Amino acid sequence: MSGEPAMTPPVLACSGIDKHFGALKVLNAVDFAVASGEAVGIVGPNGAGKTTLFGVLAGAIPPSGGSVRYGGVDLTGTGAAARCRSGIARTHQVPRPFLGMSVFENTMTAAQFGAGLSGRAAADCAAEALERTALLHHANRPAAALGLLDRKRLELARALATCPRVILLDEIGGGLTEAELGLLIALIGKLKGDGLTIVWIEHILHALLKVIDRLVCMSAGTVIAEGHPDAVMADPEVRRAYLGGAVA
Amino acid sequence: MIAYEIERWTRSGKATLVAAAAVLLVLAMLPALANGLLIDKLTTLFIYILLAVMWNLLAGYAGLVSVGQQAFFGVGGYLALRLVDAGMTPYLALVVGAVGAGIVAIPISSFALRLKGGEFAIAMWVIAEALRIVVMFDPLVQGETGTSLLALNALDPDLRRNLTYWLGLGSLALILSVTYWLLRSRIGAAAQAIRDDEEAAASIGIDVMRIKQIIFVLAAFGCALAGTIWLASAITFLPRTNFGVQWTVFMLFMVLVGGLRTFEGPIIGAVIFFLLQTAFGGLGVWYLTGLGVIAVCFALYLPEGLWGLWRQRIGIDLLSVGVLFRPSGDRPTP
Structure with a gap:
């Protein structure tokens, strides 16, 4: 685990992100930041807006409101290809x-x-x-x-x-056997050791906990808790969101 | 460090290039030996190969299925007419006219390429029809009546036939080389990535619109070259014929039968189409019905075409555009 991530300026951050598809509000004023070299996990029930947030960060989905900053530069209007070339890579939940x-x-x-x-x-x-x-x-x-x-x-x-400098992993561990998952965790741990900044959406909590410094929990399009993984998982609101929604 | 080699030229690939160069040389000398009818026929074959290779580049490699490529076939011919009317040497005008059609394709691409799938296909047809109507307003073309490239009639018929043949052969050599080089370059890889998954292509840093534009403009230029060569061999320019959708139907037939997404397939498809036309073209409606039936059968039962079948059975690519990774120590394939 690294030191206090809040001390370094974020490499990738978004603030006040709104996204709606017609009347459906998928993201509601989401603030998110990751520091250089940090590994952040994102959990939350299905439909919490995790993958949509990735789309906004990677430039595949234009947000309805809010801004995305990368290394201090506003990227909100930049397309996915340019963001990738500038160092933000992503994997897709359903491989493409x-x-x-x-x-x-x-x-x-x-x-x-x-x-x-x-x-x-x-x-x-x-x-x-x-x-x-x-x-x-x-x-x-x-x-x-x-x-x-x-x-x-x-x-x-x-x-x-x-x-990439920052890699966004969308449920890369889903559907793997324990042995395969072990190899994947070792690989992602090694990437982190090499200085790569990692944001990882995953339902498999024990896999996440082996790598991440900080955990973010989303529910219904907002961030409901973030901080040290143990503290987040102990949060009563997080427990309610999980027990109310689908639990992995 | 991983020890490996990248293989881009197989032995059969190199042999094919040498053979192609030899065929080109023989074809270039043919007018001195062969009779005029054969020269005319071969010029037509060159036009078909050009069209098939261009449609395969567009649809097979970049996923841009267009039913409006006659737009550029027609515009190329029309621009050549206009240039000759303005005093340009006819054979220079044929080439410059095709380049002009490629330039016309740039503004067209910037809105047509915003459309996807079927919408793009139909929009291209609409664009072709719109261009035909615009061209018909030009007094030089005289509406449906059309016009002729009279400047070519002034030349000795044998000389004209040979010059048109050499223009066709040269254009074919140019377009085949450029297409092969492009498909093996990073642009070719990006086009295929876009064809397979546009969003994923953008996510690995590919500028989707720019790559599509490059392919679209090259395909337009190639079709326009075919159009100007056809104008030179037919002499007449009839908007309904030069902008006819049948050109795209022929392209589709040749690529489907020969093999979509392979470099060799469209060439074979064009030869087959040419032979079918030579043998059965006189049968009129029944000939066209037969072509339709064959195309449907291929689409249903042999979607990879004849070259695809050959590849599956024999496993040899003659002109591969792919990249092979060979860990050191592996024996290279013949």
């Missing part, structure tokens, strides 16, 4: 591989565009990302031939190949 390309091509394209590398440097970056995610032996397989677990690994490999 490029099905017509091989595993290596998927990852190499991420290195070429997200990290702006070319030639051998891009290939090195892709190979390293695949090795870290234990996919290197599948390098030439079509992405369409991968099962769910390997597709999740490919999501992570592709995100890593963009050489």
Whole structure:
């Protein structure tokens, strides 16, 4: 666990984020910040707005109100591609591989565009990302031939190949066996050790607790508690939200 | 550090390039040996290959299914007519006209590419029709009556035939090379990523709109080249024919039969289409009905086309656009 994250200025932050789809309010005045090198977990019942918040942070979803700042620069109007190139990578809850390309091509394209590398440097970056995610032996397989677990690994490999400063992980551990989860936790712990800033949405609390410094709990589009993981999980409002909603 | 090699050229790929260069050379010398009818026929084949390769680039590799590519086929021809009317040398005008159509494609792309899937496909058809109507207002074209590229009639027929043939062959060599190079570049990889999942492509840093624009403009230029070469061999310009949707139907047929999403497929599809037309083109309605039936059968039962089938059975790519990762110590494939 690192020191007091509040002491360093946030690398990625959003404030007053509102998002509504028609009459449906998905996010309501959400403030969120993560410091450089910090690992933050986000929990909350289904429908709490966690994935929508990721969409807003990654630039895939324009917020209805509020602002996103990255390294002190306002990014609110910037698209997803530019945010990725500036160092914000994400994985998708339901993997979205490029099905017509091989595993290596998927990852190499991420290195070429997200990290702006070319030639051998891009290939090195892709190979390293695949090795870290234990996919290197599948390098030439079509992405369409991968099962769910390997597709999740490919999501992570592709995100890593963009050489991010901040990585947003959306339920990357769901559907894994305990052994696989153990490997994933070790990998994410190592990424954190390398100085990567991590925001991780996960229902599997014990996995989160092994890596994160701070926990945020969302419910019905707002942040209802944040702070030290133990304190957040002991919070009566968090317990009520969980018992009232779906519990993982 | 991981020890590996990146393989982009297989032995069969290199052999194919050498063979293609040899074929090109023989074709370039053909007018000295062959009779005029064959030269005319081959010019038509070059036009078909151009169209098929361009439609496959657009739909197969970038996922931009358009039924309005006749827009550029027609605009290319029209611009060439206008340039000749303004005093430009006919054969230069044919090339400059195609470049002009590529430039016209830039503003069109900026709104057509905002549409997705079926909306894009239909919008392109609407754009083609709108351009046809605009062109018909030009007094030079004389509405439905059309006009002729009379400046070409002034040339010796044999010389004209050969020049048009060489223009067709040169255009084909240029477009095939540029397309192959582009598909193997990072732009080709990005286009395929966008085709497979646009949002995921943006999430790894790909500027979706810019990549689509590059592909769209190149495909427009290639179709326009086909259009100007066709104008040179047909001499006449009829808005209803030059902007006819049948051109896109032909492209679709050739790509479906040959094999969508492969570099080789559309070329094979174009040859098959050309042979079918030569053999059965005289049958009129029954010929068109037959083409329709074949296309539907391919879409239903063999969506990967003939080249896709070959790849599945034989497993050899001649002109691969992919990247192969080889850990050091692996033996390379033949």
